Amino acid sequence: MSFSELYESELSNGRWENSPKPAQHQEGEPDTSVACSPSSVFSWEASHPHLLPLSSQNFLTLDLHGDPRESYPHTPMVIDGVVLPKTPEELQAERRLHTVPYMVGFKKKEFGCFLPTLMGYPLSEGKLNQKTAMSLLWKSYPFVHIPKELIPEAIEKYLGGTDDPVKKKDLFLDLMGDVLFGVPSVIVAGTTKEHASTGPEKGLCRTFLH
Known part of the structure; x- marks a missing residue:
């Protein structure tokens, strides 16, 4: 399973529910929104103990x-x-x-x-x-x-x-x-x-x- 497929799977299961919604921005201005919050990263790590934690690499x-x-x-x-x-x-x-x-x-x-x-x-x-x-x-x-x-x-x-x-x-x-x-x-x-x-x-x- 690719990372994008894994991400979509986690998103559909509500595992990334702490992720902020993309901020609205005017056309021509840089998009400063982020893909996920630190809390959602740790939540993802907790649900995947068999993988190397992102925060400890x-x-x-x-x-x-x-x-x-x-x-x-x-x-x-x-x-x-x-x-x-x-x-x-x-x-x-x-x-x-x-x-x-x-x-x-x-x-x-x-x-x-x-x-x-x-x-x-x-x-x-x-x-x-x-x-x-x-x-x-x-x-x-x-x-x-x-x-x-x-x-x-x-x-x-x-x-x-x-x-x-x-x-x-x-x-x-x-x-x-x-x-x-x-x-x-x-x-x-x-x-x-x-x-x-x-x-x-x-x-x-x-x-x-x-």
Whole structure:
């Protein structure tokens, strides 16, 4: 059963009776109404104890204890056949996306600001050793999807050039930034450039990497 079907079922059974009615608004003004109230969310959770409670999900939080392959710190993409008939990668490869101007890129220290703290990375001491770096990268699997057997090689490639634990910490953050932001940006930019050089949008794409 899809979420929309489940929602309609719950609505017909009166489980969402606390949901406020959509507010009336004048044409041309933004609609500020909400879909449900907090009380209705908790009511829905109470009636579905077999599902993960919406209020207790630790979004974007690193799990340092469990198996990272079984951790889901963010909402997964849903290929519903309507909004997303296929994955974005497949749609882009088939050129089934609207042509719109956009900018894609990343900065030098993409993972070096508030993200490590927000996501619970234990880096408050400002230093890191090789063994801990490998453990943290493996625990980051839900975000980076690097297989366990490739962890040592990746860590050696980025951190192997220094024995300074402070520099190792900075290099680990560089690794995370590259995997989470740099590589996806380059892939999207490269695919878009390739399509624009051969398709009807030929000459309209400008790709800059700095």
